[in-house]
Amino acid sequence: MIKVAPFRRRLLDWYDREARALPWRTPPRSGMRPDPYxxxxxxxxxxxxxxxxxxxxxxxxxxxxxxxxxxxxxxxAEVMSAWAGLGYYARARNLLKTARAVAADHGGVFPDTEDGLLRLPGVGPYTAAAVAAIAFDRPANVVDGNVERVVARLHAVETPLPGAKPELKHLAGGLVAADRPGDWAQALMDLGATICRPRAPLCDRCPVAVDCEAFRQGEPDRYPLRLRKAARPRRYGTVWVLRDGQGRIGLMRRPPQGLLGGMLGLPTSEWLDAPVEAEPPIAAAWRAVGEVEHVFTHFHLTLRVMTAEGLADSLIWDEDAAGLPSVFLKAVRLTRPER
DNA sequence: AAAACGTGGGC
DNA sequence: TGCCCAAGTTT
Incomplete structure (x- = not known):
């Protein structure tokens, strides 16, 4: 059983020395609160x-x-393009919804409680707790993947993830206190990110190894246990890269929901379980330039890349492919090997 | 409540 | 190559 007060002191002292300097943070013990935005x-x-x-x-x-x-x-469109390449594009859509909700419903000021934050789009239990703790120094049980791993090792939890989540959250909650909640949350996450890493943890540098049951047992990286994930299926499709001869590419706005929702994209066929010959959306002298591979969260995609010169009023013409999700960027690059 | 939802890096 | 992993949320 962990003695909470000495444990907290060791970890907070470590954080005071070793906190990563990150542009959204203020240094511990500086007396400064970071900007909630x-x-x-x-x-x-x-x-x-x-x-x-x-x-x-x-x-x-x-x-x-x-x-x-x-x-x-x-x-x-500006925000979606600026988010291109970061993935999970619902986050960008919800980012704008939340910004507008804060302006319209909260006078431009972020809610300063976990409950208030939890009502914002794209803000779930983790993010609400993290913002409440870090921005407003509210005692909150901030549990992300780092904290789950740290706590699973401290207690050598044998239950595999994801089923162990409630148990790990409860164990993490036992370590929260009214003293320095924001620093506490960040200390636990920094420990997980830099010392108590998924592979090859640096236990010889860990300020709380003395409290750690997994360390005592000699095999800390056995934790947390996880259920094996299902294999990703593969899908096949065709993308068409149409150029206007002046450096512009024919794009389209994807529907606001679902995969890559709201993002600019290239015209594509349906993505199916097996390769099939697809009908181009626009008549042109299409030639095949190769294939691109891409891995999404729940499937692999093989895309046959076709290119041609031409024009079409139905497309959005842009000289700059930087606002495209990575999967389409790969296809554009394939048609432009010189860059 | 299981499934959808991106990407890039490490081994 | 393929699988795992990373500061999760939504439906």
């Missing part, structure tokens, strides 16, 4: 996303839209 934006970007991947997006978003008011005024 930046905390919220970073938390949404970091959902299922690594810090290195999210970082340039955070910097660009806060440069272009430094406050929630400025984000509210942005065009949907």
């Amino acid at each position: 930046r905390v919220w934006l970073s938390e949404v970007m970091l959902q299922q996303t690594t810090v290195p991947h999210a970082m340039p997006y955070f910097l660009e978003f806060t440069r272009r839209w430094p406050t929630v008011e400025t984000l509210t005024a942005a065009e949907d």
Whole structure:
């Protein structure tokens, strides 16, 4: 059984020394509270996303839209393009909904309680707890994948994920206190990210190894146990890259729901369980240039890439493919090997 | 409540 | 190559 007070002291002391400097943070013990807008934006970007991947997006978003008011005024298309490549595009759609809700219903000020935050689109239990703790220093049980892993190791929890989630959340809740809730949440997550890593944890540098049952047993990376995920099926389709001869590409706006919803995209066939010959959406001298592979969350995709020169009023003509999701960027690059 | 929803990096 | 993993939410 962990002695909570000494455990908390060890981890908070470690955080005071080792906290990562990140652009959405203020240093521990500085007496400064971070901007709730930046905390919220970073938390949404970091959902299922690594810090290195999210970082340039955070910097660009806060440069272009430094406050929630400025984000509210942005065009949907601008924001979706700026999010391109980050994935989980419902996050970008909900980002705008939340910004507009904060402006319209909360006078431009973020709710400062977990319950209030939880009502915002795209803000679930984790993000509400994280923003309440980090931005407003409210005691909240902030449980993400890092915290689940840390707690699973501390207690050598034998229940596999995802079934173990309630148990792990309860165990994490036993460590929360009224003292420095924001630093506590970030200390636990930093520990998970830098020391108590999924593979090859650095237990020799861990400030709480003395409390850790998995460390005592000698096989910390056995935890957390997980159920094996189902294999991803493969789907096949065709994409068409139409060029106008002046460097522009024919794009279309995808429907607002579902996969890549609301994003710009290339015209594509349906994606089916087996390769089939697909009818081009536009008459042109199409030639095959190869295939691209892409992995989505729940399936692999093999796309046959066709290209031609031509024009069509039904398409959106853009010189810049930077606003496209990665899967389409791959197809565009294949037709443009010189860049 | 299981399934949908992206991407890139590591091994 | 393929599987796992990363600061989850929505339906």
